[in-house]
Amino acid sequence: MNNRNEKKGDILIVDDIPENLQLLFTMLTKQGYEVRRVLSGKQALNVVKVEPPDLILLDIRMPELDGYEVCQRLKADETTQNIPVIFLSALNETFDKVTAFQVGGVDYISKPFQLQEVIIRVENQLNLLEMQRKLEEKNKELELVNKELEAFGYRVSHDLRNHLNVINSIIYLLSKKHGEKLDNVGLKNLKILEDESERMAEIIEDLWRLSESKSNYLDISLESFDLSGVVRKIVDRLKIKMKEKEKIVIIESDVYATGDEGLIKIAVENLLDNANKFTNKTEQPRIEFGQLQQQDQTVYFVKDNGVGFDTKKGNNLFTPFQRLHQEQEFPGTGIGLATVKRIIELHGGEIWYDAKVNQGTTFYFTFGE
Ligand SMILES: Nc1ncnc2c1ncn2[C@@H]1O[C@H](COP(=O)(O)OP(=O)(O)OP(=O)(O)O)[C@@H](O)[C@H]1O
Ligand SMILES: [Mg+2]
Known part of the structure; x- marks a missing residue:
């Protein structure tokens, strides 16, 4: 891969007409690009394999292998498929734009070439490429x-x-x-x-x-267990924390779940811990656990009537350390929901919420099939 800090970009031009090659070569080298030229599709494929360029300007009408064919071959090869291809076509040629894009071209330039147009189209593609590379680096x-x-x-x-x-x-x-x-x-x-x-x-x-x-982590056990019982035990433990206020806690009986009991316990414990914490300043606090049936799927929920939050600000709630409330008011680190989400996703399930400021929050979740 080229270092674009040192040079503006490495471009390969493929055209069977030497005058066209010369014209584009002069235009682009003047702009500071490194330019290579070949006269046939076959040569192009060879050159690209040895040293892949950043961008290819590819003539469509060429004897033997035409531009479409060359492009198709480049796109079929893992090592060359990411090199952007701009097609070159003469105005008097029947040029099929749809085919050009279908075979993997990203743009086209018509002859006779206009300096500004060529430069802008080339720049666009190289900028896109640069952004893509940066994204890949960030991903890594x-x-x-x-x-x-x-x-x-x-x-x-x-x-x-x-x-x-x-x-x-x-x-x-x-x-x-x-x-x-x-x-x-x-x-x-x-x-x-x-x-x-x-x-x-x-x-x-x-x-x-x-x-x-x-x-x-493929060894999570998938057993059916009494989730109501698990919730009851968690609530009994939480009751030690629920000292000042009498909280109403409603637990639906005989709710079963299939999954890793230990992990699901952590998930539900975090949700109940939040429900408890965020109802601490509520007049008549109430927490509810239960299940709903939605299109043949069991949806579990933990609902509270606490401080709630503005759902427009809740985009990143499942990301570690994201909190919508002040530490002094409601202590915490913001790890809970990230853990919950991870556990639910390990089970192939989903989690989402509904909340209103000062009216409460409901977290819904599934455990997949
Ligand atoms: N039941 C709820 N009611 C209101 N806000 C909630 C509720 N559950 C979560 N939130 C909001 O989502 C944020 C993230 O929750 P999370 O459980 O990840 O962190 P935390 O409870 O602040 O800290 P931790 O769980 O790590 O002790 C909370 O800080 C709060 O702003
Ligand atoms: Mg929490």
Whole structure:
């Protein structure tokens, strides 16, 4: 690939009429382009294979291989298919524009050539090419960042697991060896510590699995389980946090889901955690979990009547660290929904929402087939 910072672009002109070649060659070299010339389609295909140019100006009417044929062959070959081709045609020739585009041409220039027109059309294509290359570079960078993030998640969950093991052993020792010295409140608190650290171990375990690359992550289990039961347990845990206000929580019974129970638990827990957090300043807070039937598909939902948000601003909610509320008002890091989305997508499902400022939010989700 050429370095376009050093030269403006490497152009190959293909035409069986030497005068045309000369004319275009002079025009374009004067503009600072590097220009190569060949007199037949066959030569063009050879030259392109050895050193691909940035752009090809290709005559249509040529003996043996005509321009359409050459273009078709270039587009059929993986190594040359991305080189833009501008067709050259004489005005008195019957020139089929549709075929020109169908075989993969990106533009055409009619003879007799007009300096300004040639330059503008060539510039357009080279600019597009440059943008495409930049996009490809950005994509590669993003892929790398993604991989790094995954490795980071893997590392963090691994380290957390080690620390949690230490905490767990100490809790165990405390309860076994010093349990009798504690009163009822102390024992109750120790039990909460035990349950919380157990849940943390589960979360870390699942995050650790989630941090493996998607392609490695094909072993999610697909079992049917009682999602209502899972929600009930999460809500019981959340109730410890729901201290100040009596919240109405409605959980539809006998809602089943098929998927990886551990991962789905994390997803639903995040949604319920949000529902709880964003109803903390609401007068008569209410949270609801249930399912709907939509065109033969089960759609689950977590609904609240909390602060809601302006859906016009919610474009990136599923991107890590995107938040619509102030940290002082509603604490959080903005990782929750990104994790939820990832889990749902791993199951082949979808997630979307409906929200209104000060009237509440509903998240809907599916788990695919
Ligand atoms: N039920 C909800 N009601 C109102 N806003 C919500 C609700 N759920 C999510 N949001 C908005 O989406 C943002 C992103 O949610 P997400 O769960 O990813 O992050 P968080 O809850 O702020 O932090 P974290 O989950 O990492 O602790 C929230 O900060 C909030 O602005
Ligand atoms: Mg959250």
